[in-house]
Amino acid sequence: MNARKIVDGVYWMGAVDWHRRLFDSLIPLPDGTSYNAYLVQGQTHTALIDTADPTMQRELLGQLELVPRLDYVVANHAEQDHSGLIPCLLAKYPSAMLVTSAKGKPLIMDHLGVPDSRIRIVNDGDTLALGGKTLEFVYTPWVHWPETMVTYLREDHILFSCDLFGSHLAASNLYVTDEGRVYEAAKRYYAEIMMPFRAVIRKNLDKLEPFAIERIAPSHGPVYGHPAFIINAYRDWASDTPKNEVVLPYISMHGSTGIMVNRMVGALAGKGVRVTPFNLEVTDIGKLAMSLVDAATLVVGTPTVHVGAHPAVFYAAHLANVLRPKLKFAAIIGSYGWSSKAAEQIADLIPNLKVAVLGSVIARGLPQPADMAALDALAETIAGKHRELNLL
Numbered sequence: 052m053n054a055r056k057i058v059d060g061v062y063w064m065g066a067v068d069w070h071r072r073l074f075d076s077l078i079p080l081p082d083g084t085s086y087n088a089y090l091v092q093g094q095t096h097t098a099l100i101d102t103a104d105p106t107m108q109r110e111l112l113g114q115l116e117l118v119p120r121l122d123y124v125v126a127n128h129a130e131q132d133h134s135g136l137i138p139c140l141l142a143k144y145p146s147a148m149l150v151t152s153a154k155g156k157p158l159i160m161d162h163l164g165v166p167d168s169r170i171r172i173v174n175d176g177d178t179l180a181l182g183g184k185t186l187e188f189v190y191t192p193w194v195h196w197p198e199t200m201v202t203y204l205r206e207d208h209i210l211f212s213c214d215l216f217g218s219h220l221a222a223s224n225l226y227v228t229d230e231g232r233v234y235e236a237a238k239r240y241y242a243e244i245m246m247p248f249r250a251v252i253r254k255n256l257d258k259l260e261p262f263a264i265e266r267i268a269p270s271h272g273p274v275y276g277h278p279a280f281i282i283n284a285y286r287d288w289a290s291d292t293p294k295n296e297v298v299l300p301y302i303s304m305h306g307s308t309g310i311m312v313n314r315m316v317g318a319l320a321g322k323g324v325r326v327t328p329f330n331l332e333v334t335d336i337g338k339l340a341m342s343l344v345d346a347a348t349l350v351v352g353t354p355t356v357h358v359g360a361h362p363a364v365f366y367a368a369h370l371a372n373v374l375r376p377k378l379k380f381a382a383i384i385g386s387y388g389w390s391s392k393a394a395e396q397i398a399d400l401i402p403n404l405k406v407a408v409l410g411s412v413i414a415r416g417l418p419q420p421a422d423m424a425a426l427d428a429l430a431e432t433i434a435g436k437h438r439e440l441n442l443l
């Protein structure tokens with residue numbers, strides 16, 4: 052795709068990766084992604100803000116064919132999907148300097164082999180004058196690495212936010228046109244990348260509050276022409292207040308746990324609690340992560356394999372633990388053949404969540420009427436806790 056003008060002297064560059072289906076060899080990308088770089092041309096100097104994934108070298112270099120001089124490459128973030136083409140650009144433009152944060156410098160030297168002599172550190176609040184265009188650098192650590200910063204173009208009120216506010220969404224439109232679609236893609240992105248850093252994200256949102264922002268130009272997904280939409284979404288997602296929702300990841304090997312999951316789903320729904328079951332045999336873990344953004348309660352459903360929880364359930368519980376959602380409560384349900392330590396194992400797997408474990412119901416073989424009654428009681432306990440928090 053060709054470079055595209057955002058305002059006079061500011062252009063989108065980079066690449067749309069239409070067919071990529073997995074990020075970090077982990078995260079499903081049902082809608083592809085993009086790696087956005089932005090060219091800012093002042094009267095005296097020119098800067099490129101972030102680069103693109105190394106696989107997109109041909110696209111970015113093709114767009115830069117019409118740019119004879121580049122004075123600065125700004126690295127808001129050292130991760131390779133944005134920094135990967137820095138060595139290539141510094142070779143193409145031998146007098147260009149790499150501009151990055153104090154913590155970004157060693158990361159870029161170690162990850163990309165950029166020499167010290169080509170790197171200029173900018174501190175929080177520093178500016179870079181390009182001639183009628185002034186870049187201001189704002190440290191926004193831990194979105195989602197320690198070195199992350201954003202760049203604000205003062206004259207045009209554009210925030211180049213790199214991963215922050217990004218969405219894994221391949222689209223031919225430069226701007227967000229379908230907010231519902233971008234909301235889903237941005238929430239998926241937030242859940243997988245940003246959610247562990249909720250508290251610091253709230254601080255960074257406060258830090259950005261005084262800036263007059265007319266456009267947000269992230270490094271994944273389309274540009275926001277109406278930034279309040281995504282800023283408000285981030286405020287909601289990063290808040291400490293959960294919603295009246297239960298997430299229920301589970302596996303059922305011979306059907307017993309499946310019967311219990313269905314009973315629990317019906318009992319919760321009957322009490323007005325929104326609940327989403329995820330059969331881990333077929334679940335897109337991105338959807339599971341998205342559901343964890345708002346949920347108040349996690350119920351894990353597992354059969355027993357070698358006395359413990361099913362390995363797929365281990366994986367989901369570990370994922371929830373590292374994503375650190377705002378969950379308040381948890382419970383474990385499931386079944387076993389002859390012996391089980393599954394409930395204790397799952398409870399031990401989620402120490403980061405700081406949840407109150409409300410109970411467990413583990414049936415031997417097919418669930419009996421007493422097991423079903425215990426599930427109904429557990430559903431009532433969950434609903435009661437939601438009521439106590441005024442969620443229901």
Ligand code: FEO
Binds near residue numbers: 128130131132
């Ligand atoms: Fe899009 Fe943290 O890289």
